[in-house]
Amino acid sequence: MIETKDKLFGIVDLNARFELTKFKPVRAVLKSRWMPLLPILINLFMFVIILLAAFTGGLSAGNYNFGIMIVWILWWVLLMMMLVPGFSRAWCMVCPFPIFSDWAQRTRLFDVKPGKLGGLGLKWPKKLSNMWVMNIAFLVTTFFSGFMTVLPIATFILLGIIIIGAFVIGLIFEKRTFCLYLCPVSGFQGLYSQFATVEVRRKDWEICKNHNPKTCYVGNEKGYGCPWNRTPFDFQKNTYCGMCLECLKTCPYDNMAINLRPPGVDLLVDTKREPRGLDEAWKAFIMLGIAIVFYLAFQGPWGFFKDMVRGVTLPGYLGYIAFHTVFNLLIIPGVFFVFAYLSKRLSGNTEVPLKSVFTNFAYTLIPMGLGVWMGFSVGILLPNGSYILRVLSDPFAWGWNLFGTAQIPWTPVLTGIMGYIQGAILIVFFAFAVGYGWLLAKQIYADVKQAKRGFIPILTFLTLITLVFLWLFVG
Amino acid sequence: MMKKKIILIAMAALGAACILIALIGIATPATAESPRERFFEVHAKRFEYAPDTIQVNQGDKVTIRLVSEDVSHGLYVDGYEIKTAAHPGAEGTLTFVADKTGRYTFRCTVTCGEFHPYMVGYLNVEPNSRLWIFALLIVGVALCSAVIVLR
Ligand code: SF4
Numbered sequence: 068m069i070e071t072k073d074k075l076f077g078i079v080d081l082n083a084r085f086e087l088t089k090f091k092p093v094r095a096v097l098k099s100r101w102m103p104l105l106p107i108l109i110n111l112f113m114f115v116i117i118l119l120a121a122f123t124g125g126l127s128a129g130n131y132n133f134g135i136m137i138v139w140i141l142w143w144v145l146l147m148m149m150l151v152p153g154f155s156r157a158w159c160m161v162c163p164f165p166i167f168s169d170w171a172q173r174t175r176l177f178d179v180k181p182g183k184l185g186g187l188g189l190k191w192p193k194k195l196s197n198m199w200v201m202n203i204a205f206l207v208t209t210f211f212s213g214f215m216t217v218l219p220i221a222t223f224i225l226l227g228i229i230i231i232g233a234f235v236i237g238l239i240f241e242k243r244t245f246c247l248y249l250c251p252v253s254g255f256q257g258l259y260s261q262f263a264t265v266e267v268r269r270k271d272w273e274i275c276k277n278h279n280p281k282t283c284y285v286g287n288e289k290g291y292g293c294p295w296n297r298t299p300f301d302f303q304k305n306t307y308c309g310m311c312l313e314c315l316k317t318c319p320y321d322n323m324a325i326n327l328r329p330p331g332v333d334l335l336v337d338t339k340r341e342p343r344g345l346d347e348a349w350k351a352f353i354m355l356g357i358a359i360v361f362y363l364a365f366q367g368p369w370g371f372f373k374d375m376v377r378g379v380t381l382p383g384y385l386g387y388i389a390f391h392t393v394f395n396l397l398i399i400p401g402v403f404f405v406f407a408y409l410s411k412r413l414s415g416n417t418e419v420p421l422k423s424v425f426t427n428f429a430y431t432l433i434p435m436g437l438g439v440w441m442g443f444s445v446g447i448l449l450p451n452g453s454y455i456l457r458v459l460s461d462p463f464a465w466g467w468n469l470f471g472t473a474q475i476p477w478t479p480v481l482t483g484i485m486g487y488i489q490g491a492i493l494i495v496f497f498a499f500a501v502g503y504g505w506l507l508a509k510q511i512y513a514d515v516k517q518a519k520r521g522f523i524p525i526l527t528f529l530t531l532i533t534l535v536f537l538w539l540f541v542g
Numbered sequence: 543m544m545k546k547k548i549i550l551i552a553m554a555a556l557g558a559a560c561i562l563i564a565l566i567g568i569a570t571p572a573t574a575e576s577p578r579e580r581f582f583e584v585h586a587k588r589f590e591y592a593p594d595t596i597q598v599n600q601g602d603k604v605t606i607r608l609v610s611e612d613v614s615h616g617l618y619v620d621g622y623e624i625k626t627a628a629h630p631g632a633e634g635t636l637t638f639v640a641d642k643t644g645r646y647t648f649r650c651t652v653t654c655g656e657f658h659p660y661m662v663g664y665l666n667v668e669p670n671s672r673l674w675i676f677a678l679l680i681v682g683v684a685l686c687s688a689v690i691v692l693r
């Protein structure tokens with residue numbers, strides 16, 4: 068991990084870590100090959116039911132469909148509110164989508180086959196080894212959100228594409244290429260997991276330095292070399308770590324650890340191997356923009372916009388796509404650019420390229436974006452969470468009543484104070500964005516005087532965007 | 543130097559004032575203007591209400607008549623936890639005193655098609671104290687952070 072003497076808000080020691088794997092039973096469980104296979108299998112079972120329900124649900128209204136409700140209320144909300152901010156890419160640890168390609172590559176269901184993996188094993192092009200493909204793929208996926216989140220069959224198709232895509236890509240390209248550079252759920256998890264309070268990291272560099280060959284990277288009889296193509300002995304950012312736990316198994320010195328940490332530490336990482344980049348900046352813009360558009364479409368009262376999003380008329384639908392695309396890819400980054408430009412002007416610094424001011428400050432939008440997505444998710448969960456109880460008891464709408472909850476009527480919960488909850492979340496994440504913004508300013512501008520002046524426009528931007536979301540949530 | 547100090551102190555005072563006013567705002571209930579009787583006819587069709595926003599003042603006695611223009615729809619008001627429903631040819635009504643301030647979403651209660659969960663409208667009960675309390679807090683935090691950084 069990087070040593071930084073900076074403290075968040077002037078008080079939080081960013082080097083503080085608490086190792087969860089120092090407890091013997093924890094480490095033993097994580098080193099077993101049943102982890103994470105067992106949760107993956109359970110999850111696979113869940114998704115078989117989801118797929119069946121989504122398929123048989125067809126074109127019916129999704130609010131009584133198991134597939135729709137579990138995917139878009141339970142799963143999405145869990146991801147945004149708990150899994151990613153709390154546990155980094157823990158979803159990817161238990162994700163069932165790529166298990167078939169893992170099995171095909173390894174020709175083993177359970178144990179470890181040493182040596183080369185099966186499949187063509189091609190390398191993914193270097194030029195595309197970043198978030199750009201996922202940025203576009205995710206944006207395009209959201210074109211269909213007016214169908215996917217409400218029509219069971221559309222959710223079925225989306226999940227089907229992901230599962231088949233993961234398998235086919237796994238046969239052609241090496242390891243977890245699909246997860247690294249293509250999966251639609253991967254990009255935002257990678258981006259926002261930089262804020263997570265959990266990390267997988269090596270402990271002592273001295274041990275790694277003298278260990279050759281590095282088995283966490285090449286694999287051994289205990290486990291596979293990093294399926295995510297990381298170098299576990301020195302990576303410093305959560306972004307592309309799928310928490311598959313192989314490195315905990317392959318390290319003969321138990322030198323890999325899972326730590327609790329202060330949120331957001333990765334935002335300060337900018338190394339040669341893991342540089343900050345425009346791809347991640349745009350991911351942050353896109354996620355912020357989508358939150359606005361989705362709020363307008365799904366939690367706002369404007370019928371004409373809903374009609375555009377659900378494609379009542381073709382011109383209306385194309386209008387939505389055009390607006391959505393321009394807004395996310397150009398307008399949000401454009402507005403941010405103005406403030407980045409002002410930051411550089413005001414700082415008086417002439418050496419730092421405007422591009423790095425722009426890119427680096429964009430990382431403040433990671434806590435900001437996570438906060439607005441949490442607020443958005445609250446607005447889905449509280450009014451509509453009760454549907455989940457219902458579909459759990461009767462997943463296929465066949466009149467079952469497995470847990471006796473099939474008759475529970477739709478019941479909004481705490482929606483009267485929802486605005487307060489959303490406002491509080493906004494303020495907390497605004498504070499994180501500001502706190503990290505200042506630390507980033509000190510990284511960007513060589514001397515503190517410049518950093519102070521250069522920080523003000525960014526602070527202004529963050530304040531304005533927070534007020535925009537406040538207005539959306541409670542205005 | 544002197545000038546900078548004065549500006550900083552002014553900003554700090556302003557920021558603190560924002561936060562203070564917001565906190566006082568949380569503690570004290572807003573006082574209403576003289577309450578009136580208000581009547582609204584809301585037309586529901588898949589998947590919108592017209593008007594989509596209802597604007598009233600705290601204390602007003604509000605009556606909503608819900609008219610369906612196509613299939614059955616409902617209207618449930620967040621926070622007030624009251625509801626009515628309208629069917630083609632059969633209206634629903636709802637009467638209540640708007641004693642809670644802020645913006646509350648009202649939602650369709652009858653599965654009326656695929657976009658049903660997104661069929662919502664807004665009830666604005668002025669003064670929207672939540673909005674300005676949080677806005678003041680945000681601006682207050684921003685000003686104070688600026689002072690802390692610049693000092
Ligand atoms: S990247 Fe996508 S497919 Fe891969 S583990 Fe994560 S969610 Fe699953």
Ligand SMILES: [Cu+2]
Nearest residue numbers: 615650654661
């Ligand atoms: Cu309806």
